[in-house]
Amino acid sequence: MAGQSSGEADGAITQQVALLLDGVRDGDAAALDQLFALVYGELKARAHLQRSSSPTLGTTALVHEVYLKLAGSSRDWNDRAHFMRVAARAMRQILIDRARRRTAHKRGGGAAVVTLEEMAVAAESPEGAAETLMALDDALLRLGRQSERLAHVVELRFFGGLSVEETAEALGVSDRTVKRDWRLARAFLHDAMDAPDD
Amino acid sequence: MTAREPLDSDRWERLERLFHEASALPLEEVAAFLERACEGDDTLRAHVTRLLEADTAPNALVDGDVVELADPLLEREARAPEPELTAGSRVGRFEVLDLLGRGGMGTVYRAARADGAYEQEVALKVVRSGRIEEGARRRFVRERDILARLVHPSIATLLDGGVDDAGRPFLAMELVDGLPITEYAETRGLDVRARVALAVQVAEGVDHAHRNLVVHRDLKPSNILVTRDGSVKLLDFGIARLLAEDADGDAHTRTGHLLLTPAYAAPEQIRGAAVTTAVDVFAIGAVLYELLAGRRPHGDVGGSWSEVQRVLDTEPPPPSRVDGLDRALRRAFEGDLDTIVLKAMQKDPERRYGSARALAEDLERYLRGLAVEARPDSWGYRFSKLVRRNVAASAATIALLGALALGVGGTAWQARAAQLEAERKDAVADFMTSVFRGADPEATPGEPVTALELLESALVRVDALEAGAEVRVDLLVTLGDLFGTLGHYERAEPVLRQAVLEAEESLGRRDPARANAYDALGQHVSEVGEVRESEELFRAALASRDVDGSSAEAIAATRSNLALSLRKLGETVEAAVLYEAVMAETLASNGGDSLAIVSDLLGLGQVRQWDEEYEVAIRLFAEARRVKEAAGQRDAQLAHVIHASGVVHGALERNEEAEALHLEALSIWQWLYPEGHPEVAG
Numbered sequence: 001m002a003g004q005s006s007g008e009a010d011g012a013i014t015q016q017v018a019l020l021l022d023g024v025r026d027g028d029a030a031a032l033d034q035l036f037a038l039v040y041g042e043l044k045a046r047a048h049l050q051r052s053s054s055p056t057l058g059t060t061a062l063v064h065e066v067y068l069k070l071a072g073s074s075r076d077w078n079d080r081a082h083f084m085r086v087a088a089r090a091m092r093q094i095l096i097d098r099a100r101r102r103t104a105h106k107r108g109g110g111a112a113v114v115t116l117e118e119m120a121v122a123a124e125s126p127e128g129a130a131e132t133l134m135a136l137d138d139a140l141l142r143l144g145r146q147s148e149r150l151a152h153v154v155e156l157r158f159f160g161g162l163s164v165e166e167t168a169e170a171l172g173v174s175d176r177t178v179k180r181d182w183r184l185a186r187a188f189l190h191d192a193m194d195a196p197d198d
Numbered sequence: 199m200t201a202r203e204p205l206d207s208d209r210w211e212r213l214e215r216l217f218h219e220a221s222a223l224p225l226e227e228v229a230a231f232l233e234r235a236c237e238g239d240d241t242l243r244a245h246v247t248r249l250l251e252a253d254t255a256p257n258a259l260v261d262g263d264v265v266e267l268a269d270p271l272l273e274r275e276a277r278a279p280e281p282e283l284t285a286g287s288r289v290g291r292f293e294v295l296d297l298l299g300r301g302g303m304g305t306v307y308r309a310a311r312a313d314g315a316y317e318q319e320v321a322l323k324v325v326r327s328g329r330i331e332e333g334a335r336r337r338f339v340r341e342r343d344i345l346a347r348l349v350h351p352s353i354a355t356l357l358d359g360g361v362d363d364a365g366r367p368f369l370a371m372e373l374v375d376g377l378p379i380t381e382y383a384e385t386r387g388l389d390v391r392a393r394v395a396l397a398v399q400v401a402e403g404v405d406h407a408h409r410n411l412v413v414h415r416d417l418k419p420s421n422i423l424v425t426r427d428g429s430v431k432l433l434d435f436g437i438a439r440l441l442a443e444d445a446d447g448d449a450h451t452r453t454g455h456l457l458l459t460p461a462y463a464a465p466e467q468i469r470g471a472a473v474t475t476a477v478d479v480f481a482i483g484a485v486l487y488e489l490l491a492g493r494r495p496h497g498d499v500g501g502s503w504s505e506v507q508r509v510l511d512t513e514p515p516p517p518s519r520v521d522g523l524d525r526a527l528r529r530a531f532e533g534d535l536d537t538i539v540l541k542a543m544q545k546d547p548e549r550r551y552g553s554a555r556a557l558a559e560d561l562e563r564y565l566r567g568l569a570v571e572a573r574p575d576s577w578g579y580r581f582s583k584l585v586r587r588n589v590a591a592s593a594a595t596i597a598l599l600g601a602l603a604l605g606v607g608g609t610a611w612q613a614r615a616a617q618l619e620a621e622r623k624d625a626v627a628d629f630m631t632s633v634f635r636g637a638d639p640e641a642t643p644g645e646p647v648t649a650l651e652l653l654e655s656a657l658v659r660v661d662a663l664e665a666g667a668e669v670r671v672d673l674l675v676t677l678g679d680l681f682g683t684l685g686h687y688e689r690a691e692p693v694l695r696q697a698v699l700e701a702e703e704s705l706g707r708r709d710p711a712r713a714n715a716y717d718a719l720g721q722h723v724s725e726v727g728e729v730r731e732s733e734e735l736f737r738a739a740l741a742s743r744d745v746d747g748s749s750a751e752a753i754a755a756t757r758s759n760l761a762l763s764l765r766k767l768g769e770t771v772e773a774a775v776l777y778e779a780v781m782a783e784t785l786a787s788n789g790g791d792s793l794a795i796v797s798d799l800l801g802l803g804q805v806r807q808w809d810e811e812y813e814v815a816i817r818l819f820a821e822a823r824r825v826k827e828a829a830g831q832r833d834a835q836l837a838h839v840i841h842a843s844g845v846v847h848g849a850l851e852r853n854e855e856a857e858a859l860h861l862e863a864l865s866i867w868q869w870l871y872p873e874g875h876p877e878v879a880g
Contacts, residue, residue, distance in 0.1 A: 142204070145204055146205065146210050180218055183221070184217050186253070190253075191249055194252070
C-alpha cells in the first residue's frame with residue numbers, strides 16, 4: 001500500500017474532507033476537530049510508513065502528499081489554507097506526542113537540558129530530540145500567548161514545511177509580513193529556548 | 199529572569215515595531231535608537247535587545263526541517279523493542295524461562311511459578327512498560343478477576359495478572375502448545391468439514407465468554423490456537439479492553455479507545471460505536487471465511503484510515519467466489535457455507551447471528567446435513583436497500599415506464615421516445631414512429647411483418663429531409679432500430695453508423711440524441727456479436743447522458759444495455775451491479791409488477807446463470823415470467839424468459855423440465871413470427 005496511488009485522492013475521503021472543510025470555513029468547531037483527527041491519523045500512518053522505507057523525509061513532501069490524498073487537487077486555495085493550518089497543527093501534535101511518550105518516565109529526574117547549544121548536540125539522541133522538541137513546543141506556546149499570528153507562522157513553516165509564499169497564502173497576509181514575522185518569531189524562540197524558564 | 203515575562207499586547211506591539219525598525223539600522227546606531235524609543239521602559243528595551251541578539255545567532259534547530267530534528271526520535275520509536283527480560287528475571291510470582299514471542303502489546307515469555315507452588319509452565323505476557331497509566335491499574339486488576347472466571351475447554355485460562363514491583367503490568371495465561379487455526383488447517387490439510395468443525399469449537403468458546411459478559415474484541419487466527427489433539431484454545435480474552443487505556447501498538451489501529459485488527463474487526467467497532475458480542479460473531483465469520491477461502495475477506499488491510507475505510511465501504515465476495523478456488527471447493531461453499539459466513543459478517547450487527555451460540559448451532563446443522571437457518575439476503579431486502587439509496591422517480595417517469603414496458607429489444611427506442619416526448623419533437627418524428635410501430639411484431643403480436651418497403655422509402659425521405667441535426671439523428675436511429683427489429687440487420691448497421699457519425703459531427707457531447715445514437719448502434723453491434731464494441735458505445739452513451747439532459751429511464755435503459763454487454767463478456771460483477779441499480783429505480787417508481795423490470799430480471803438471471811448460481815437464476819426467471827403473465831403478455835420477451843429458464847434446468851440436468859420449457863418457448867415464437875426472423879432459427 002505504500003507505493004499505491006500516493007498522489008491520488010480517494011473519492012470517499014475527498015468527499016468527507018470537502019464537507020469538513022466547508023464546516024471549518026463556517027466556523028464549525030466539531031468539523032475542525034474531526035478534520036484534525038483525520039489529518040492526524042493520515043500523517044501519522046504516512047510518517048510511520050516512510051520511516052521504515054526511506055531514511056529521509058521532508059515535512060513538506062509529507063504534508064503535501066497528505067493534502068493530495070485527503071483533499072484532492074481541485075479544492076480552491078482558501079480550503080487549502082485551512083487544510084494546511086490543520087495539517088501543520090497535526091504534525092506538531094504528532095511529534096510532541098511522541099516526544100512526550102519518550103520522556104514521560106524521565107520526568108522529574110532533573111536531567112534538564114539547559115542551553116540551546118546543548119540541545120542541538122543532544123538532539124542527535126532520541127531522548128535529546130524529545131527534550132528539544134518539547135522545549136520548542138513550550139516556547140511556541142509562549143509565543144502564541146504574545147502573538148497568535150507569529151505562532152501560526154512558525155507552525156506552518158516549521159511543522160507544516162510551507163514556503164514563505166504558501167504560508168502567506170494560508171494566513172491571508174503578504175509575503176513581506178510572513179518574512180518579518182518569521183524573523184521575529186525565530187529570534188523569540190531562540191531566546192526562549194536558550195533559557196527555558198517561566 | 200523577569201525580563202522574559204509575557205508582555206501585554208500594547209507593549210508587544212511596540213516590541214514588534216521596535217524590533218523591525220532596529221534590525222534595519224546599522225549595528226552601532228541600535229543602542230541609541232532603543233534608548234530613545236523605549237522612553238524609559240527598561241523591560242521593553244531588554245526584551246528587544248535580547249531578541250536582536252538572538253536574531254543574529256545561528257539557530258540550527260528552527261532553521262532546519264522539523265523532521266531532521268525529529269529523525270532520531272522517530273527512528274527509535276519505530277525500531278526499539280522493549281529490552282528483553284533475561285531468563286531468571288522475576289515478574290510477580292513468576293520466573294522467566296525464555297522468550298516466546300513479541301506482539302503489539304508486549305512480549306510473551308515461557309515462565310514458571312518462582313515459589314514452586316505448582317509445576318505448570320505459563321505464558322507470561324509482559325505489557326510494554328509505560329503502556330498502562332497509574333489510573334488504569336486498579337481497573338486492570340478488577341478486569342483480571344473477571345477474566346479469571348472464564349473456565350472452558352476452548353479458552354486458555356488466565357492464571358494470574360497484575361502489576362509487578364517494577365511497575366510492569368503482566369498476565370499469566372495457560373501455556374498453549376498449538377498453531378494458529380489457519381496454519382493448523384493448512385499443515386494438517388483439513389477438509390472443509392474439519393475446518394467448519396474447528397469454527398464450531400471457536401464459537402462455543404466465545405459463547406461461554408459472552409455468557410460471562412466478556413467480549414473478546416480482537417479475535418483473529420493468531421489468537422485462536424489449535425493443539426496437537428485438535429482442540430481449539432482462545433487466547434487473550436478481554437485483553438484488548440484491558441489494555442485499551444494507553445496503547446498504540448504497531449499491529450493495531452487505535453480508534454476511539456479500542457484496539458482492533460482491521461482485517462477482522464466489525465464495522466461498528468472500527469467506527470468506534472458501542473462494542474457488543476456481535477463484534478465477536480463478526481470476527482468468527484471473518485476467521486471462518488479465511489479458513490475456507492484461504493484469504494481474508496478484504497485481502498490485506500493496513501492500518502491507515504483509507505485502508506480501513508475500504509473495509510467499511512465494500513462487501514467481500516462470498517467465499518465461493520474468491521479467485522483461484524478449485525471447482526470442488528467452490529461447489530462445497532456455494533449455498534449454505536456462503537450464506538452462513540456472510541450472515542455472520544453482515545455489516546449491520548442486527549442482521550448477524552444473535553449470538554455465537556446461534557452461529558455454532560447453524561454450523562453444526564450444516565455438518566449434520568440439516569437445513570441451516572441463515573438465508574441469503576432476499577431480493578426484496580436487497581432491492582429495498584438499493585431503493586433507499588436511490589431517489590424516487592417522478593410521476594412523469596411512471597408514465598414513461600408504461601411505454602417502456604411495451605417494447606423488448608428497443609430500449610434505445612424507448613429512451614428516444616421518452617426524450618421526444620419531453621422535448622416535444624416535431625410532428626415528422628411523431629408521425630414516423632407511430633407508423634412504424636405497427637410493423638413491430640414484438641409490440642403488436644400476431645400481425646404479419648410487411649414493413650421493409652415502408653422503411654426503405656422512409657429512409658429516402660429522411661435523406662431528403664431539411665431538418666435540424668437532432669431530428670435527423672433521431673430519425674436515423676429510429677429507422678436503424680426498426681430495420682434491426684424486423685431482422686434486417688444488414689440494413690440496420692449502415693443507418694445506425696450514419697446516425698452516430700452525424701451525431702458526433704453536429705451534436706454536443708451531452709446531447710441526448712447523440713447518446714441515443716450510441717445506444718442504438720451499441721445494441722445493434724451487440725446483437726451481431728461485436729460485444730466489445732457495444733460496451734464502448736454504451737459507455738459513450740452513458741457519458742453523454744448528462745443527468746440534466748436525459749430522463750432517468752433513458753439512463754436506466756443504457757445501463758441495462760451496458761449490463762447486457764458486460765454479461766456477454768463475462769464481467770458479471772459490474773453487470774449485476776448495473777442490473778440491480780436499474781431494478782431498484784424501477785421498483786422505486788413503479789413497484790415490483792412493472793413490466794419494465796422484466797428485461798432486467800432476465801438479464802440478472804443470466805448473470806447469475808453465468809456465475810453458476812442456478813437456483814437464483816431460476817427464481818429470477820420465475821419472477822420475470824410471473825410479471826409477464828400477470829400483465830397478460832404473450833410475446834417474444836416471454837418466450838425469452840421461458841427459454842432462459844429451460845436452459846438453466848438443462849444445466850442442472852433436469853431434462854424433462856428443460857424440454858418442456860423449450861417447447862413452450864418455441865410455440866410462442868412460432869405463433870409470433872411467420873418465417874424469416876432470426877429469433878426462431880436460434
